[in-house]
Amino acid sequence: MEWANDKSKGGVLAHLERLETQMSRSCKNLEDPPRETAESDLGTKIHKLRCLRDKLRAEVKQRQARIKASTANAEPDQTLEISEQEAVGGKEENMKAILQAYRFTGLSGKRTSRGVCVCISTAFEGNLLDSYFVDLVIQKPLRIHHHSVPVFIPLEEISAKYLQTNIQHFLFCLCEYLNAYAGRKYQADQLQRDFAAFLAGPLQRNSLCNLLSFTYKVEPQGRSFPFCARLLYKDLTTTLPTDVTITYQGTDASSTSWEEQRASHENLFFTKPLHQVFTSFARNGER
Amino acid sequence: MDETVAEFIKRTILKIPMTEMMTILKAWDFLPENQLQTVNFRQRKESLVQDLVLLCESKRASLRDAALLDIIYTQFHRHQKVWDVFQMSKEPGEDVDLFDMERFKSSFEKILRRALKNVTVSFRDAEENAVWIRIAWGTQYRKPNQYKPVYVVYYSQTPYAFTSFCHLKSNTPLLSQALTVASNHHKIVKMDLRSRYLDSLKAIVFKQYNQKFETHNSTMPLQETLELDMHMDSRIIHENRIEKERVQRVTQETFGDYPQPRLEFAQYKLETKFKSDFHGGILAERKEPLRCLIKFSSPHLLEALKSLAPAGIADAPLSPLLTCIPNKGMNYFKIRDK
Numbered sequence: 001m002e003w004a005n006d007k008s009k010g011g012v013l014a015h016l017e018r019l020e021t022q023m024s025r026s027c028k029n030l031e032d033p034p035r036e037t038a039e040s041d042l043g044t045k046i047h048k049l050r051c052l053r054d055k056l057r058a059e060v061k062q063r064q065a066r067i068k069a070s071t072a073n074a075e076p077d078q079t080l081e082i083s084e085q086e087a088v089g090g091k092e093e094n095m096k097a098i099l100q101a102y103r104f105t106g107l108s109g110k111r112t113s114r115g116v117c118v119c120i121s122t123a124f125e126g127n128l129l130d131s132y133f134v135d136l137v138i139q140k141p142l143r144i145h146h147h148s149v150p151v152f153i154p155l156e157e158i159s160a161k162y163l164q165t166n167i168q169h170f171l172f173c174l175c176e177y178l179n180a181y182a183g184r185k186y187q188a189d190q191l192q193r194d195f196a197a198f199l200a201g202p203l204q205r206n207s208l209c210n211l212l213s214f215t216y217k218v219e220p221q222g223r224s225f226p227f228c229a230r231l232l233y234k235d236l237t238t239t240l241p242t243d244v245t246i247t248y249q250g251t252d253a254s255s256t257s258w259e260e261q262r263a264s265h266e267n268l269f270f271t272k273p274l275h276q277v278f279t280s281f282a283r284n285g286e287r
Numbered sequence: 288m289d290e291t292v293a294e295f296i297k298r299t300i301l302k303i304p305m306t307e308m309m310t311i312l313k314a315w316d317f318l319p320e321n322q323l324q325t326v327n328f329r330q331r332k333e334s335l336v337q338d339l340v341l342l343c344e345s346k347r348a349s350l351r352d353a354a355l356l357d358i359i360y361t362q363f364h365r366h367q368k369v370w371d372v373f374q375m376s377k378e379p380g381e382d383v384d385l386f387d388m389e390r391f392k393s394s395f396e397k398i399l400r401r402a403l404k405n406v407t408v409s410f411r412d413a414e415e416n417a418v419w420i421r422i423a424w425g426t427q428y429r430k431p432n433q434y435k436p437v438y439v440v441y442y443s444q445t446p447y448a449f450t451s452f453c454h455l456k457s458n459t460p461l462l463s464q465a466l467t468v469a470s471n472h473h474k475i476v477k478m479d480l481r482s483r484y485l486d487s488l489k490a491i492v493f494k495q496y497n498q499k500f501e502t503h504n505s506t507m508p509l510q511e512t513l514e515l516d517m518h519m520d521s522r523i524i525h526e527n528r529i530e531k532e533r534v535q536r537v538t539q540e541t542f543g544d545y546p547q548p549r550l551e552f553a554q555y556k557l558e559t560k561f562k563s564d565f566h567g568g569i570l571a572e573r574k575e576p577l578r579c580l581i582k583f584s585s586p587h588l589l590e591a592l593k594s595l596a597p598a599g600i601a602d603a604p605l606s607p608l609l610t611c612i613p614n615k616g617m618n619y620f621k622i623r624d625k
Binding site: 096108110119133150204206207210211232234235236 | 382383384385386387388389415416442443444445447492493494495497498500501502503504
């Protein structure tokens, strides 16, 4: 503002004085004949502005009318849009469901901000068991950020061998180990839970479930001497034992019938999962 | 029943708080349910203990039973001990570990007994295929001291063992040897990790502390913007909002969303030369390294460190010496000049 700058030339009061002199001068000017032309100039200006105002008002009204007309027409378009949205939403739900269902293939993953989070879902004989996760950071070198693989699974070994060179093999190998572990664990849990009546003592096991030691009877209420079983799973990628030792500690250990039984049991444990062996014992007992 | 055993049982039961008495006695499973019901649990503790000890005498409790009670008490009060962590290793290319718990126990005990006749070794199986071992050390001429036992917790087929702090350092090599041989390992090394919280130590070395994973099943919450902005009046302006968000983001990247494992301290031993921008300072010319010890203590150290930057007390990102603690499995550091 100009007067602010003039302040320095003598303050506010000086400024007011100047305004006063200006006004008295302009009053003198107004008394002169040029006054009339100024007036008529202003008058035409006012007239022009009024016309412009009316024109703009009319245009606004027109536009409003047009919008109303177009929205009335657009309503059927909107309903079309809604159904399209629904269709897209439905597809999205479908996709999400498919992605969630990928878990059932045993190996699935999801992109993360730093790489991918792989999910290994273990299963045994059609039963879905625990899932394990490996969160990978996609960098050079590829590395594991964090994971839920149990500490007794040789993850470091497997990743040292394959992670950098062949990630497919890494995942496949890890899947093998985890599925085998889950299968062995499932068999041991089933034995403890469903066939406790057949066990003459506690089931001895370890973290990997690759050594099982137990005493069992063929008939839960039978007065027969129990058999001692020792199952070793030296191959961590399998769910069937690699070594089976059955011993019989009864007094008639030398009798051939017991020897036959012992041998047949050994064969059973080699070829069938634990709980199936005991199911067959139970079935034989029922006969 | 031996007088010493009676005294030992008496002192162990006295330690048990009244609220836990029934639970621990049931876990011990030495006094049957019907006998326990004949005891008046509402009387004063000293009289209750006397009654219980009498019952134990009538059942002829042995040192073995008493040691088992001690293990159970310690399992309930594991925070009363300070735990160290040992890491074992095998030769590469070894056969698959066929761990047999019974063989482990007998092998462990045999190794100790061969070296030291006066030793009490007791075992109690625990969840997750683990075993708690209690060792009361004696000497060649003295019977084992039942009041200063060492505990070892070992999870089968893992390379880690957790031991409670032992005053008698002289027995540590023997204990290490027994552990290593019995568990089919070759070497053993003490880690620079120590805490009262056994479960946190386990979470750290087993790498179980971060168990949040992105899946298609769970809806990951979108990057949460600073909660401050969401609910406050729009007339309130937050200064340094961008900086605060950056700090939040960096903290989240370093510490994650999960609850931190619990440690009580981190200790840094420095042996470094003094580094200064000012030439000619007194310390700048010192040729010998400075030795000092810095210790951070907290009821929950890692949560405290996590809250430093958001609280404005420290810059984000924090020094890697602080943030590497769970990752490296260390809370004792020795820092020397390279």
